[in-house]
Amino acid sequence: MKLGSNPAFKEGLQIYLVEGKAFGxxxxxLSLLGLVQFAILFLPSLDPQGWMGSAYLFRMSAxxxxxxxxxxxxxxxxxxxxxWKFLTLRRWLQQEGLTVPALAAAHVSLLLVYASALVLxxxxxxxWAGAISRAxxxxxLSTILLLFSxxxxxxxxxxxxxxxxxxxxxxxxxxxxxxxxxxxxxxxLVYLPLNPIAFLLSYLEQTELPPAFFFGLRFxxxxxxxxxxxxxxxxxxxxxxWTLKRRSTL
Amino acid sequence: MSFGSRTAVRLFLFVICSxxxxxxxxxxxxxxxxxxxxxxxxxxxQPFPLRVNLVNTGTPMDGTVEVQVWKGxxxxxxxxxxxxxxxxxxxxxxxxxxxxxxxxxDFISRPLLVTFSGPGGSATKEIDLRRHFSPAxxxxxxxxxxxxxxxxSGPGPILHVSLGELPANxxxxxxxxxxxxxxxxxxxxxxxxxxALEAWLGSGGRMxxxxxxxxxxxxxxxxxxFLPVEVSGLRRTKAPARLEQKYGGKIGAPEIYLQAAKVxxxxxxxxxxxxxxxxxxxxxxxxxxxxxxxLGRPPLSQWAGLPGFFSDLVGAPPERDxxxxxxxxxxxxxxxxxxxxxxxxxAPAMLFLAAVVFYLLALGLLxxxxxxxxxxxxxxxxxxxxxxASAAVAGYVxxxxxxxxxxxxxxxxxxxxxxxDGSAESQSNVALFSTRRRAYxxxxxxxxxxxxxxxxxxxxxKAEAVTMRELGLSxxxxxxxxxxxxxxxxxxxxDRFPLRTELHEGRDQISLRVTNQxxxxxxxxxxxxxxxxxxxxxxxxxxxxxxSFSIDGEGRARKAQLxxxxxxxxxxxxxxxxxxxxxxQGKYDGSLVFLGWVRDAKTRVSVPETGVLALNYTLxxxxxxxxxxxxx
Numbered sequence: 001m002k003l004g005s006n007p008a009f010k011e012g013l014q015i016y017l018v019e020g021k022a023f024g025x026x027x028x029x030l031s032l033l034g035l036v037q038f039a040i041l042f043l044p045s046l047d048p049q050g051w052m053g054s055a056y057l058f059r060m061s062a063x064x065x066x067x068x069x070x071x072x073x074x075x076x077x078x079x080x081x082x083x084w085k086f087l088t089l090r091r092w093l094q095q096e097g098l099t100v101p102a103l104a105a106a107h108v109s110l111l112l113v114y115a116s117a118l119v120l121x122x123x124x125x126x127x128w129a130g131a132i133s134r135a136x137x138x139x140x141l142s143t144i145l146l147l148f149s150x151x152x153x154x155x156x157x158x159x160x161x162x163x164x165x166x167x168x169x170x171x172x173x174x175x176x177x178x179x180x181x182x183x184x185x186x187x188x189l190v191y192l193p194l195n196p197i198a199f200l201l202s203y204l205e206q207t208e209l210p211p212a213f214f215f216g217l218r219f220x221x222x223x224x225x226x227x228x229x230x231x232x233x234x235x236x237x238x239x240x241x242w243t244l245k246r247r248s249t250l
Numbered sequence: 251m252s253f254g255s256r257t258a259v260r261l262f263l264f265v266i267c268s269x270x271x272x273x274x275x276x277x278x279x280x281x282x283x284x285x286x287x288x289x290x291x292x293x294x295x296q297p298f299p300l301r302v303n304l305v306n307t308g309t310p311m312d313g314t315v316e317v318q319v320w321k322g323x324x325x326x327x328x329x330x331x332x333x334x335x336x337x338x339x340x341x342x343x344x345x346x347x348x349x350x351x352x353x354x355x356d357f358i359s360r361p362l363l364v365t366f367s368g369p370g371g372s373a374t375k376e377i378d379l380r381r382h383f384s385p386a387x388x389x390x391x392x393x394x395x396x397x398x399x400x401x402x403s404g405p406g407p408i409l410h411v412s413l414g415e416l417p418a419n420x421x422x423x424x425x426x427x428x429x430x431x432x433x434x435x436x437x438x439x440x441x442x443x444x445x446a447l448e449a450w451l452g453s454g455g456r457m458x459x460x461x462x463x464x465x466x467x468x469x470x471x472x473x474x475x476f477l478p479v480e481v482s483g484l485r486r487t488k489a490p491a492r493l494e495q496k497y498g499g500k501i502g503a504p505e506i507y508l509q510a511a512k513v514x515x516x517x518x519x520x521x522x523x524x525x526x527x528x529x530x531x532x533x534x535x536x537x538x539x540x541x542x543x544x545l546g547r548p549p550l551s552q553w554a555g556l557p558g559f560f561s562d563l564v565g566a567p568p569e570r571d572x573x574x575x576x577x578x579x580x581x582x583x584x585x586x587x588x589x590x591x592x593x594x595x596x597a598p599a600m601l602f603l604a605a606v607v608f609y610l611l612a613l614g615l616l617x618x619x620x621x622x623x624x625x626x627x628x629x630x631x632x633x634x635x636x637x638x639a640s641a642a643v644a645g646y647v648x649x650x651x652x653x654x655x656x657x658x659x660x661x662x663x664x665x666x667x668x669x670x671d672g673s674a675e676s677q678s679n680v681a682l683f684s685t686r687r688r689a690y691x692x693x694x695x696x697x698x699x700x701x702x703x704x705x706x707x708x709x710x711x712k713a714e715a716v717t718m719r720e721l722g723l724s725x726x727x728x729x730x731x732x733x734x735x736x737x738x739x740x741x742x743x744x745d746r747f748p749l750r751t752e753l754h755e756g757r758d759q760i761s762l763r764v765t766n767q768x769x770x771x772x773x774x775x776x777x778x779x780x781x782x783x784x785x786x787x788x789x790x791x792x793x794x795x796x797x798s799f800s801i802d803g804e805g806r807a808r809k810a811q812l813x814x815x816x817x818x819x820x821x822x823x824x825x826x827x828x829x830x831x832x833x834x835q836g837k838y839d840g841s842l843v844f845l846g847w848v849r850d851a852k853t854r855v856s857v858p859e860t861g862v863l864a865l866n867y868t869l870x871x872x873x874x875x876x877x878x879x880x881x882x
Contacts, residue, residue: 017631020621030613034606041599053599054655054685055734120635124609124642128602131650134686134733 008092008106012079013113021082022114025072026121033125036064041132058133059204061126062143063197066150067184069118070196073151074176076114077107077158080169089166093248100248104240107159115151119144139204146203150196153229154183156236163243183232193221194228279307280341280366280373286382288390289409293425294383297354299417302364304349306341313368315339319355321703321716326356328705334717341368352422358383387427387567392416393546394434394467401430401545402557406567418442420449420699428564429455432546433462436472444472451476452534452673452744453699458563461509462544468509478516478531479540485510489549490522497562499554506549509542528563534669534744539563576665576825577832578679578704578740585828586661587683587736589821598649605648609641657861658684658731660692662853663825668872672748672767678741679829680855684731692727695854697743704738741854747870753842755877761798764844766791772846772870774817779842783815789846815845822847825867844872 003009016022040060041053079086092098098106123144130140157179165171188195193209202209202221209221219227285301292298302315317335322328335351355362358379365374389408391401401408406427417423418440429447436444451457459477461468468481487508489501508525516531519539529540541563543550550556616633619625625633649655661681666674682692694701703716717728731737748767753760760779766772766789775786780801789795817823826845851868 018620018627020617023617027610027614030606030610034603034610038599038603038606041602120638121613124638124645125606127642128605128645128649131646131648132598132602132655134650134655 003109006102006106008098008103009109012110015082015085022076025076029068029072029118029122032068033064033122037061037125037129054132058129058135059201061129062200065122065126066147066196066200069122069147069151070154070184071180073115073118073155074158074180077111077155078161078172078176083167083169089247100244104244111155111159115148115155118151119148146200153233156233160236160240163240193224199225280371281305282364282366282373282375284364284377286377288388288411290382291384291388291407291409292382293387294385296425297352297421298425299422300351300353302349304341304366305346307344309370310341310343311368311370312340313366315349316365317351317353318363319353320357320360323357326705330357332715336717336719352419387425389427389564390429392429392434393432400551402560413438416443418446420446423450423455427567428458430458432460433464433467435467435470437470449699449744451536454535454568456536456565457538459540460545461542462546463507465509476538477540478514478529478538479511480514481509481511483510490527492522497555497558501549501553503549507544511542532670534671534673535675576677576679576830578738578829582829583681583738585824589824605645612637655685656863657686658682658857659863659865660855660857662855662866663829664868665830666745666747666870668749674745674747676743676745678854680739680741681736683736685734687733689728689730690857693856693858694725696724698741698854700742702740704740749872751874753874758800759798760801763794763796765794770851771849773849775846776815777842777844822867830869838873840876842874842876846870
């Protein structure tokens with residue numbers, strides 16, 4: 001089935017982007033990001049010995065954008081906004097005759113659309129911050145690509161929640177927030193290179209994250225970070241596939 | 251011609267050509283030798299001259315002489331970083347050339363490295379500075395044709411140097427206590443050496459001129475710039491009894507030769523029968539002493555009182571007076587950095603806020619058109635995409651390319667402290683602040699006598715190397731700055747700023763007349779007197795201002811206080827309180843302090859690149875000690 005004729009994909013686009021049910025998420029993203037950026041520029045004396053708003057604007061904006069984009073993509077992918085407007089998975093699979101691969105394709109495609117929309121809309125604010133901070137073009141572009149990657153990898157857990165709990169909104173909300181908290185914050189307490197904020201800052205500040213040693217082999221912090229995120233995505237894909245398959249057999 | 255003869259001729263020509271052309275084909279061979287300090291000695295912790303002698307035994311070549319020393323280190327509280335001095339030189343074939351540097355290492359446990367590198371070859375020499383330092387400052391003895399006098403040792407190491415060995419950079423004299431001239435004309439001194447000597451003297455140097463039998467040496471016109479006397483000849487006179495009384499010992503002859511001299515500036519400190527024996531004159535912060543007697547020859551060279559007399563002549567070792575020095579460090583610069591005037595130059599907060607609001611409103615309008623006005627979804631997505639892309643590009647151009655954020659800001663805060671002879675000691679505190687990662691050339695105009703890189707905060711990462719290049723009369727510091735980073739410098743020198751004051755002190759009133767004889771206007775002038783502040787307004791070039799102040803006896807001794815001294819420009823206020831008068835200013839107690847900001851003052855530093863904002867603040871300060879109640 002072509003994506004353009006996939007009813008689940010069309011439903012997601014219609015409800016969130018044409019009827020505008022996702023616009024609230026976009027509005028919050030841009031308002032919060034703009035507010036954080038203005039505060040960074042306007043309150044330059046948080047630390048009179050070292051704080052320089054313009055200098056840190058791009059780094060801090062990138063961190064704020066990372067948290068906001070990941071949070072909202074998890075919620076959008078899990079269909080937390082206007083959940084009553086979406087058909088249930090059971091209905092798609094059993095009454096509408098949609099196959100599991102077609103439904104999965106719709107979910108993954110919608111995730112990519114939401115992640116692209118969030119990154120695209122926050123792009124100008126990040127580019128302006130980069131211009132003020134005098135960050136080079138490559139750093140700005142690579143930061144935007146990194147944000148998109150994190151949005152997709154972490155957002156996949158949003159569709160895992162959707163597949164697992166579908167219309168049980170509270171369960172999805174708890175799961176999505178737990179995933180967000182663990183991956184974005186608690187990972188830093190376990191081992192710093194696992195954390196996306198630490199990695200983003202070390203990348204922008206051109207510093208090295210602490211390396212890890214497994215079986216006598218040395219792995220750089222960046223390698224550990226990349227391996228961990230491949231594992232997070234693989235785990236999400238596996239969990240999603242298993243859950244969706246289980247739903248189709250019920 | 252037979253084959254054998256032809257071969258012999260060819261062989262002969264080959265040998266001749268090979269011999270003639272051989273030097274051109276030989277690679278350049280460079281050997282390096284260096285003379286450290288004055289006669290191999292320098293004072294620890296002070297800059298010193300370094301003469302690099304290059305010998306080229308090969309072909310002519312262009313190249314660069316590079317001297318590397320180490321700055322920073324544990325004593326400075328920062329990591330070690332290399333400091334390089336560079337000079338381009340041309341070496342002729344089979345020639346010898348000397349290149350002079352003034353080097354200032356902070357750390358001498360690592361060797362000083364001299365390198366010559368050019369297209370034809372290179373050479374390196376390491377010098378262990380630990381074998382050349384003296385903990386005490388040095389006394390230099392420059393003696394002319396009459397031989398070297400046997401001066402008593404004691405106050406410090408006395409080093410015999412020739413006139414040609416005197417450096418052409420006033421900074422190289424920083425470790426010198428005094429220079430003693432004996433029978434030495436100055437006509438062989440180059441203009442730059444003369445200027446360096448004058449600058450060193452003006453900034454606190456001490457010069458002692460011993461009058462020998464060859465009095466014509468001091469009739470040299472070049473001496474007229476320094477000497478407080480006019481030497482006319484020799485005269486035989488009775489051995490001065492006052493010298494014997496003061497310093498003990500018996501001068502072993504009833505009569506001695508003295509130079510016949512007339513005081514033209516300064517004052518006679520010691521006289522005998524109306525003839526000056528010791529004359530002293532101030533030159534800026536420095537002092538010159540002329541002695542009419544020949545201390546290098548008998549009978550005075552054998553006089554038992556000579557060590558005491560000589561100690562008095564050179565005085566105590568010079569100490570740097572830091573009591574009036576403006577504070578300059580990370581804390582002070584950060585205060586300025588965050589001031590609204592400075593902040594506005596690199597943080598476009600309001601413009602950014604306006605752009606964000608406009609961006610949100612425009613997106614909101616498109617969303618409203620889609621939901622409420624039934625805009626076609628396809629058209630909506632195109633419009634959003636085009637708008638977001640345009641906003642990103644337009645904002646980038648505005649904030650990065652055509653925005654007002656400068657690439658760098660050169661900030662200079664100078665205090666001109668008036669000296670009695672119309673000159674002023676200039677202390678310039680300089681910061682180069684960069685918003686981009688790039689290398690800068692900070693130009694230092696000629697005339698500075700001292701230069702210092704202020705150590706950065708210990709938490710700052712590794713300091714980058716600094717290279718100093720000599721560019722004719724000016725010098726340039728080359729260093730890399732990261733984005734949003736800065737480096738602080740202190741530059742000292744002597745400038746002309748004649749400002750005449752006439753002070754009439756009564757028991758309960760003081761009247762002051764100030765005449766600005768300089769070519770620069772003074773604005774927002776204040777007088778600090780007996781704990782009170784008086785605004786004087788502007789004082790244009792050539793103008794005078796007269797004012798009377800009431801004062802009581804107790805008030806004379808009161809501390810100078812800035813109190814509500816205010817200026818239109820808040821950076822001036824900040825500089826006055828946080829930097830210029832930051833240290834306890836005990837030296838101004840019981841004095842009248844006149845302050846005024848110099849309009850359009852020229853600065854000693856510049857960065858010859860586009861997009862560099864220059865901010866310059868120059869304060870003129872004159873301190874006039876008041877008489878005490880008892881003295882009146």
